[in-house]
Amino acid sequence: MADVAQTLKATLDNGLTVLIREVHRAPVASFWVWYRVGGRNEVPGITGISHWVEHMVFKGTPTYQPGEIFREVNKHGGTLNGFTWIDYTAYYETLPAPQILLGADIESDRMQNAVFDPSEVESERTVILSEREGNENQPTFHLREEVVAAAFRAHPYGQGVIGFTSDLRQITRDDLYRHYRTYYTPNNATVVVVGDVDAQAILAEIEQRFGAIPSGPEPPPVRTVEPPQNGERRVVVRRPAPTATLLMAFHAPRAEDPDALPMVVLDTVLSGGKAMGYGGGGGMGRSSRLYRALVASGLCSAAGSSFSLTIDPYLFSVSATLVPSTEPARVEAIVQEELARLREEPVPEDELARAIKQLRAQFAYAGESVSSQAYWLGSLHTVAPGVDPDTFLDRLAAVTPDDVLRVARAYVTPDKMTVGWLEPTAPAPATPAADIGPLPVRPHFFSDAAGSSPDSLPTPKLDVQERTLASGLRLLGHHDPTSDAAVLELRLPAGAIADGETPGLARFTAQMLPRGTARRTFAELNEELDSLGAALSVSPGRDYVDIRATCLKEDVGRLAELLAEVVLEPTFPEEEIERLREQSLTALRQMLNDTRAQAAYTLRATLYPEGHPYHHRAIGTEETLTGMSRDQLADFHRRLYRPGHAILAVAGGVPVEAAWEHVARAFEGWESGDSVPAPEIPPVDAPPSRVRREEQIAGKSQADIAIGLPALAWTDPDYHALRVANVILGRLGLMGRLGARVRERQGMAYYVYSTLEASLGRGLWAAYAGVNPVNVERAVESIIAEVERLRGELVEDEELADAKSYLIGSLPLSLESSGAIASIMLDIAFHGFELDYVEQLPARLNALTREQIRDAAARYLLPDRMAIIVVGPDGET
Numbered sequence: 062m063a064d065v066a067q068t069l070k071a072t073l074d075n076g077l078t079v080l081i082r083e084v085h086r087a088p089v090a091s092f093w094v095w096y097r098v099g100g101r102n103e104v105p106g107i108t109g110i111s112h113w114v115e116h117m118v119f120k121g122t123p124t125y126q127p128g129e130i131f132r133e134v135n136k137h138g139g140t141l142n143g144f145t146w147i148d149y150t151a152y153y154e155t156l157p158a159p160q161i162l163l164g165a166d167i168e169s170d171r172m173q174n175a176v177f178d179p180s181e182v183e184s185e186r187t188v189i190l191s192e193r194e195g196n197e198n199q200p201t202f203h204l205r206e207e208v209v210a211a212a213f214r215a216h217p218y219g220q221g222v223i224g225f226t227s228d229l230r231q232i233t234r235d236d237l238y239r240h241y242r243t244y245y246t247p248n249n250a251t252v253v254v255v256g257d258v259d260a261q262a263i264l265a266e267i268e269q270r271f272g273a274i275p276s277g278p279e280p281p282p283v284r285t286v287e288p289p290q291n292g293e294r295r296v297v298v299r300r301p302a303p304t305a306t307l308l309m310a311f312h313a314p315r316a317e318d319p320d321a322l323p324m325v326v327l328d329t330v331l332s333g334g335k336a337m338g339y340g341g342g343g344g345m346g347r348s349s350r351l352y353r354a355l356v357a358s359g360l361c362s363a364a365g366s367s368f369s370l371t372i373d374p375y376l377f378s379v380s381a382t383l384v385p386s387t388e389p390a391r392v393e394a395i396v397q398e399e400l401a402r403l404r405e406e407p408v409p410e411d412e413l414a415r416a417i418k419q420l421r422a423q424f425a426y427a428g429e430s431v432s433s434q435a436y437w438l439g440s441l442h443t444v445a446p447g448v449d450p451d452t453f454l455d456r457l458a459a460v461t462p463d464d465v466l467r468v469a470r471a472y473v474t475p476d477k478m479t480v481g482w483l484e485p486t487a488p489a490p491a492t493p494a495a496d497i498g499p500l501p502v503r504p505h506f507f508s509d510a511a512g513s514s515p516d517s518l519p520t521p522k523l524d525v526q527e528r529t530l531a532s533g534l535r536l537l538g539h540h541d542p543t544s545d546a547a548v549l550e551l552r553l554p555a556g557a558i559a560d561g562e563t564p565g566l567a568r569f570t571a572q573m574l575p576r577g578t579a580r581r582t583f584a585e586l587n588e589e590l591d592s593l594g595a596a597l598s599v600s601p602g603r604d605y606v607d608i609r610a611t612c613l614k615e616d617v618g619r620l621a622e623l624l625a626e627v628v629l630e631p632t633f634p635e636e637e638i639e640r641l642r643e644q645s646l647t648a649l650r651q652m653l654n655d656t657r658a659q660a661a662y663t664l665r666a667t668l669y670p671e672g673h674p675y676h677h678r679a680i681g682t683e684e685t686l687t688g689m690s691r692d693q694l695a696d697f698h699r700r701l702y703r704p705g706h707a708i709l710a711v712a713g714g715v716p717v718e719a720a721w722e723h724v725a726r727a728f729e730g731w732e733s734g735d736s737v738p739a740p741e742i743p744p745v746d747a748p749p750s751r752v753r754r755e756e757q758i759a760g761k762s763q764a765d766i767a768i769g770l771p772a773l774a775w776t777d778p779d780y781h782a783l784r785v786a787n788v789i790l791g792r793l794g795l796m797g798r799l800g801a802r803v804r805e806r807q808g809m810a811y812y813v814y815s816t817l818e819a820s821l822g823r824g825l826w827a828a829y830a831g832v833n834p835v836n837v838e839r840a841v842e843s844i845i846a847e848v849e850r851l852r853g854e855l856v857e858d859e860e861l862a863d864a865k866s867y868l869i870g871s872l873p874l875s876l877e878s879s880g881a882i883a884s885i886m887l888d889i890a891f892h893g894f895e896l897d898y899v900e901q902l903p904a905r906l907n908a909l910t911r912e913q914i915r916d917a918a919a920r921y922l923l924p925d926r927m928a929i930i931v932v933g934p935d936g937e938t
Contacts, residue, residue: 067451068438069260075276076248078446079267080438081260084431086543087877090256091155091432092164094172095439098244100147100222101283101372107236109224112145113189114241118152119143119795120181122174127181128805130167131794136863138870139163140432147218148372149443150244155432157873158257162266168252169270172245182234184808187833190230192811193223194763195831198656200302200483207296208481209376212310216287218375246277251442255435287312287374294479299486301760303650304362305383306483307392311473313377316370316445320471322457323464324377326416327473328368330408330465331379331399333591334419335367337427337437345419345596347587350399351379357584359640360387360395362647372444377472384643385650389482403469407462415592417458422594422613424454425545429878486760523876523899525886526717532731534704536724537886537896538717541879547617547713549624549724550609550883552891555701557603558674558740558821565681569645569689570697571601574608576637579630583637586623595620597627603679604821605891611880614714618723625727628702633694645686652680656758657831660767660932663754664827667928668771669745675822704731710886713879742822745771747926754928757935764834764933768844769827772921775819775892782909782917783826784817788864789914790851791815791828798847799828807843809836821892826922834933841931845924852919855911869903 069081099111121127134141139156141164152171154164196202206221213219224232252271254263290312314320328335333346346352346365355364364381379400381392408416427433441450526538560566575597576583590597595612597620608628612620652658662678669676680686709728711720747770773780791797796804796814803813810830818824828848832840856864876882876899889898 069264071264073247073268073272075272075274076246077271077274078251078442079264080251080253080442081258081263082255082434082438083258083260084255084434085257086429086541087431087873088158088257089155089431089874089877090158090161090254090258091153091435092161092168093151093153093253093435093439094168095251095253095443096150096244097148097249097372097443098240098280099145099149100220101217102244102280103217103220105220106228107232107240108220108228109189109222110228110232110236110240111150111244112222112224113185113229113232114237114245115143115145115150116185116189117177117182117237117241118171118175118245120185121176121178122170123176124170124174125167127178128795128801130171132863134163134167135794136866138866138868138872138874140871140874145222147222147375149440151439153432153435155874157870161254161256161258161263165267165270169274172247172250172271173274175241175245177234177238177241179234182237184805186229187808188804188811189224190226191763191809191831191833193226193229194833195811196223197762200298200300200654200760201306203300204298204306204308204481204483207298208308208310208479211294211296211481212290212312212376212479213287215285216373217283217285218287218373243277244280246280247271247274248276249280251439253435253439253442255438256431283373290477290479292476296479296481297484298481299484301654301758302483302485303654304385304647305387305389305485307379307381307383307389307396308481308483309379309396310376310479310481311378312374312477313368313472314468315372315374316441317447318374320468321370321445323460323468324368324472325420325457326413326460327403327465327468328366328377329416329419330403330412332365334416334423334594337420337423345423345591345594348415348584348591350402351381351396352587353584354395354399355381355392356644357640359643360384360392362644370441370444382647384647386643393480400469400473403465403473407466410462413460413462413465415588417460418594419591420457421454425613426611429544429546431877523882523885525889525896527896528721530704530725530728532704532728533707533733534728534731535708535890536721537708537710537890538720539710539712539882539886540715540717541713541882544714544879545614546611546879547614547620547711547715547720548609548611548879548883549617549621549709549711549720550607550880550887551624551628551707551709552605552607552887553702553707554605554740555697556601556605557677557679558742559697559701560674560677563681563685563689563693564677565645565679565685566689566693566697567606568601568679568681569641569686570694571599571606571608572641573633573637573694574599574631575627576641577632577634578626579632580626583634586627589623593619595623597623601679603675607884607887609880609883617715617720621720621723621727625731629728629731631698633691633698635691638689638691638694642686642689645680646683649678649680649683649686652678654758656761656763656765656932657829659756659758660765660930661827661829663756663930663932664767664769664928665825667752667754667930668748668769668825673745674740674742675745675820675825699734703734704728705733708887708890710883712883712886745823747771747923748928749926751925752928754930756930756932758932759935761934763831764837764931766830766832766837766840766844767827767930768841768927769825770923770927771823772817772826774822774824779917779920780819781905782913783921785861785864785868785906785909786851786914786918786922787815787817787826788867789856789860790847790918793860793864793867798851799830799844802847803830803840803843807839809833809840813840813844819888819892837931837933841929845927848918848922848924852915852922852924855915858911861909861911861914865906865909868906872899872902
């Protein structure tokens with residue numbers, strides 16, 4: 062990361078590598094353990110075993126019973142997770158800094174003491190198979206699997222990570238435990254700590270916890286070297302899908318190869334700067350070569366490239382999602398032309414400078430999060446221990462046009478290319494939802510090691526300044542002097558609830574804002590944003606639209622001007638309307654082909670009557686998208702994009718008053734116009750009796766379930782009681798009581814959880830699950846049974862305390878980045894709360910009683926009046 066403290070590196074006597082970086086911008090720290098094991102270390106017959114072991118180490122040790130690791134961290138307000146890739150398996154806990162040693166306790170314990178109980182292995186087998194089936198529901202998963210397999214004839218990278226179904230059915234407990242004992246050793250691991258810690262003190266604590274773990278034998282080396290590819294390879298996947306997709310792959314250098322850095326820059330030139338960490342920035346690259354040639358031209362709804370840092374040589378890839386009217390051969394030819402240009406002529410200096418600025422900005426945005434910094438340190442050391450993370454950005458900035466030309470000629474060549482096409486078969490449309498009468502997500506979490514009660518946790522502080530301009534525009538601000546980034550985010554009450562009789566109008570209008578202004582074209586705007594390393598994103602929601610601009614702090618004045626230009630001076634060019642229309646229709650068809658998206662939509666459409674602003678898809682319908690006119694967009698903008706009800710938040714490394722001055726100058730002349738009444742959100746009741754609807758979509762493996770009913774608005778006095786009830790039901794620990802029953806004990810689902818919308822009107826409460834079709838009835842019955850238990854019994858004192866601590870303890874972590882702070886300020890102001898809402902929240906939550914939780918669940922979660930939606934395979938997968 063740019064402009065951060067140096068990294069302390071140490072190696073314990075048992076071979077454990079430790080990396081520690083002090084970052085004192087917030088009282089938060091992140092603890093990670095990285096193991097050098099993934100799909101790369103597997104052989105046929107045990108594919109997917111590394112990922113399965115990752116699941117199993119959450120399932121208990123003699124110290125932590127199954128599910129307890131999540132509960133111990135989560136109940137105190139921390140976050141944790143684990144993931145597996147081709148080169149590594151990693152685990153982390155992000156916590157309030159004084160409690161970071163909880164992460165050390167958990168990770169040192171499960172490095173050596175995971176149990177692998179046979180019954181837990183069998184329960185998790187169905188969970189792993191469910192995860193595989195969920196992937197198979199996406200047509201592009203099949204394309205990527207086939208392309209990677211074709212690109213690698215010998216190296217285990219060609220097998221991927223999730224594993225083949227036949228292997229997942231046959232792997233034994235002994236296979237899993239042997240794999241665990243082979244690779245989960247200190248000499249094959251790296252511990253990373255980033256945050257508000259004393260490096261020497263935390264190193265001593267790590268030595269105390271990990272130092273006595275014996276070093277293991279060196280893991281078996283991966284001897285296979287992929288032989289050279291001497292000609293084009295081509296695969297075609299035919300499946301029910303809404304549109305054609307192209308995926309090209311080229312053999313590329315490993316992370317420690319000097320050519321890796323120019324490949325990062327080449328990737329940025331082709332499709333923009335990518336996030337450099339666990340999350341981070343996004344939205345760049347709309348002046349990049351692929352975007353201009355394929356997306357801005359209207360041929361594709363998405364296009365991009367990807368280069369990953371890996372232990373062994375992996376792949377550089379190019380992908381494109383076509384709009385249905387585009388001829389595939391034309392897209393492939395254009396991609397080949399762009400790649401040939403990279404091989405034939407040096408990248409111009411200004412274009413190279415634009416790419417480097419984007420990479421610098423991505424490092425700065427990722428650097429706001431200690432979790433993201435720790436991810437970067439750990440992943441880079443695991444794949445390239447010889448590469449210095451503290452000089453990585455400087456070395457990227459030193460890449461020259463000749464370097465990019467050299468690697469393009471060496472790697473991005475036709476003889477090293479594998480081309481894959483997803484060709485849609487004639488898909489049967491989704492079977493319409495039928496009323497058949499009454500019935501007979503990896504989550505992230507937050508923590509504290511000392512076992513604090515909720516009323517002992519420190520009260521979070523969010524210092525919000527406020528000002529209102531003469532036009533009525535309300536300004537909010539927060540300054541973080543340690544941040545290199547700046548965020549400007551504008552919120553307007555112009556979301557889908559204002560669509561009226563034209564579903565999709567608000568979203569279409571919002572997405573057209575940056576596609577041409579009175580001063581510059583879409584391409585010119587994109588080029589300037591990319592030159593700044595800035596991102597401008599438009600997020601049209603149901604209740605409002607957010608327009609966020611992110612940049613390095615030195616560019617905030619220019620970014621404020623560009624943001625105002627986009628908001629105040631859009632021209633809605635006809636040619637851009639046609640391109641967006643085609644892309645939106647493609648996105649709609651993809652939703653109709655997605656079981657999870659279709660289940661969620663059908664639930665909403667069933668519960669909110671036609672004409673209600675919460676009924677329709679925010680994207681619109683094929684009819685409304687086809688008929689959307691420029692006059693409609695311009696009229697919607699004229700009526701609703703007014704300063705009187707708008708709120709603009711600034712956050713990051715620029716002093717608030719200085720940022721406000723930039724905003725005031727940029728938005729000078731924004732006229733209030735006629736007063737626009739707030740959209741009316743009529744009250745809505747749950748169905749009079751239980752409703753069930755089912756749909757089938759061709760080519761799927763998994764069924765997705767959505768169960769719910771209208772609940773309440775965020776401002777309702779019962780909201781926080783129902784929120785706590787929902788946390789206990791479907792969020793706390795590994796997806797709450799629902800996860801404990803449906804996933805952990807019954808082993809039926811990879812994901813099952815519940816949500817409660819924070820809406821202006823009576824928002825949706827819903828439970829979701831993805832299961833094998835044979836388990837649908839049992840999963841539905843189990844979810845309903847847990848709702849009934851929550852309604853009828855008082856929750857345990859400890860369970861309520863854990864839920865409160867989760868919500869209170871997570872607040873400091875949720876204020877870690879400038880973007881998150883801007884969004885929270887907007888949420889508070891938009892819904893009419895006092896600006897000290899964050900400080901008031903702990904007291905409100907701590908005052909809730911067990912009786913209030915039960916009563917809220919009984920009042921709003923009505924099983925006999927819920928809608929139950931099941932969208933699954935058509936039986937011909």
